[in-house]
Amino acid sequence: MQDDRIADDSMHRHLEPLGGWRRTHSCGELTQEACGSDICIMGWVQFRRDHGGLIFIDLRDREGLTQIVFSPEESADAHGRAHLLRTEYVLAIKGAVRPRPEGMANPAMVTGMIEVAVSEWKLLATSKTPPFAIEDRSDAAESLRLKYRYLDLRRPKLAKNFILRHKASQSVRRYLDGLGFLEIETPILTKSTPEGARDFLVPSRLSQGQFYALPQSPQLFKQLLMVSGLERYYQIVKCFRDEDLRADRQPEFTQIDIEMSFVEEEAVMSMAEGLVRTLFRETIGVNLPEPFPRMTYGQAMAEYGLDKPDIRFALQLRDVTDIVRGSQFKLFAQAELVKALAVPGGGELSRKEIDELTEFVKIYGAKGLAWIKIKDDEWISPIAKFLSAAERDALVKACSLAPGDIVFFQAAAPEVVNQALGNLRLKLGERFGLIDDSRFEPLWVTDFPLLEFNPEEKRFAAMHHPFTAAQDGHMELLRGDPAKAMAKAYDIVLNGNEIGGGSIRIHDAAMQSAMFDALGISREDAENRFGFLLNALQYGAPPHGGIAFGLDRIIMLLTGAKSIRDVIAFPKTQKATCLMTEAPSDVSPAQLRELGIKLRERPVKQPPEEQNVGLDL
DSSP states (O other): OOOOOOOGGGTGGGBOOOTTOOOSSOTTOOOGGGTTOEEEEEEEEEEEEEOSSOEEEEEEETTEEEEEEEOTTTOHHHHHHGGGOOTTOEEEEEEEEEEOOTTOOOTTSTTTTEEEEEEEEEEEEOOOOOSSOSSTTOOOOHHHHHHTHHHHTTSHHHHHHHHHHHHHHHHHHHHHHHTTOEEOOOOSSBOOOOSSSBOEEEEOSSSTTOEEEEOSOSHHHHHHHHHTTOOEEEEEEEEEOBOOOBTTBOSEEEEEEEEEESOOHHHHHHHHHHHHHHHHHHHHOOOOOSSOOEEEHHHHHHHHSSSSOOTTSOOOEEEOHHHHTTOSSHHHHHOSEEEEEEETTGGGOOHHHHHHHHHHHHTTTOSOOEEEEEOSSOEESTTGGGSOHHHHHHHHHHHTOOTTOEEEEEEEOHHHHHHHHHHHHHHHHHHTTOOOTTOOOEEEEEOOBSEEEETTTTEEEESSOTTBOBOTTOTTHHHHOGGGOBBSEEEEEETTEEEEEEEEBOOOHHHHHHHHHHTTOOHHHHHHHHHHHHHHTTTTOOOEEEEEEEHHHHHHHHHTOSSGGGGSSSOOOTTSOBTTTTBSOOOOHHHHHHHTOEEOOOOSSSOGGGOOOOEEO
8 A cells, every 4th residue: 555654755744852752661571550641652653544534553662562642622732633643753752651442452462551642752764665564474585684684683573582582581691690700801903813614804904914813612611711710700791703693693692701711511501501591581481490310422313313312202213234234125234323303293295296206305304215105904115115024023113113103224335324314304293283383301411522533624623622631531532533532521402402501611731632642633733823822721720611502593582583683783685695784895095005905806707796806915
């Protein structure tokens, strides 16, 4: 419907200053107890309904909506000017709170039993027609909402997300302050010490040709704070990683970063568990179990295929390698690992759905997806004829198969089998309605390997980071059998999301050097990248450890948001751009000269999305 609002340039004469008016209430708190009170509220026009003699407006601020009424009987002047009002105009109104007429109450709203009869009002600001409706049910494209993010944030659902995020941050601070932690800031401009994702680099004007890096985490600084004797540190801190994005990842994100001295695993885990339990209770009134259940990394990979299992539903993977080792089906007989995933009642899946699931597992490196439907008198599958009666009986027992079920198989290297079936399990849990979204199921995953082998680089890499301590007696394994070395590491998982991870750190310089040796980091390279840490560890470093929580991901779970962008005020797109500010952007030649940077010419033949900008220093 065309908006008939009056042109903005003719409305300026109607704007008024506050002139000493002060709000007495928000638009989301007035109830029947306030009836008879004279109040002053301010906000944005959400809806306007002109009923001839009466004009109704829903006035909105971040706390909610209040229905206000312009009536000629209450104030002829206030009513006479109300025809000017349109959606998103900003008002200040004074009036009396009264019960809504019989049959017009809305008990679903906090303010749904009352309305405000306007006695006088001021127009504080006008608005152009918004590019999309400022309401939760808006169907505007995300790209449009991100371009006008300041309007998108007015939507009640998003506003509530940020109110809850504030409450969560305050809950964290109260809890840690009560345990004697100090909130200490660490540098944003720091040294590039690449050991994980790519760093964001910042050129130095004063030291031309050299760069700062934005921190991927405060890891090294928080360890140095422990060497400093400050014992208990925390920080709600921005971190930066230059990596490909997805729904739960951004180039800049927020951590609850925590470190403690004179502790072992149990002390850190107890503190962290209490933090999560307090956070959920104080923000959304949910009591999480006490204590959180625990699962080893080995069990998680064996039964769920992922190191962040969703334990809200029961489908589990079964290792059937030994059962099918002698099978006539060559793929099974020759594979390093064969696992099965049985779905009770899954025989209803159509061939089209199975083909779609086959394409899905290819995302995770699988070549295909073997399957068998179990019927009363036959097994339906292209591979059924290759299985002997003994193999069928063993599979029935191992997978608890019954008529009406379907069982899926993966046969390949362990990392492919686990990734493919682990993610297929999650997809099937959604398909068959096995996941109760109202439940919160936390889990500790412990006993991680210290290292993992990188087949592309043909060397071992740290599973968490290279400052993680080995379990007692396991440092010796680094020389002879590094794959068997286990770490003093622990992750906290909630509903299949890793929300936090931590470890006990190496606090001895010789042990840290041995870890660098195992990772193939030369003494010269270690000194160049981490010399300040190695030096500090020689000055009486206490045993210490910690954990870091992904605050954005926790807020996603608390609010039920589907994307991390819905809990970050000004997020980036999946291409790491800001549609509102149009960052990243070009800078002036003068700025580049000050930094000693010259941009290479972009190749003309490449399409824009493939062009790279090189730096000549």
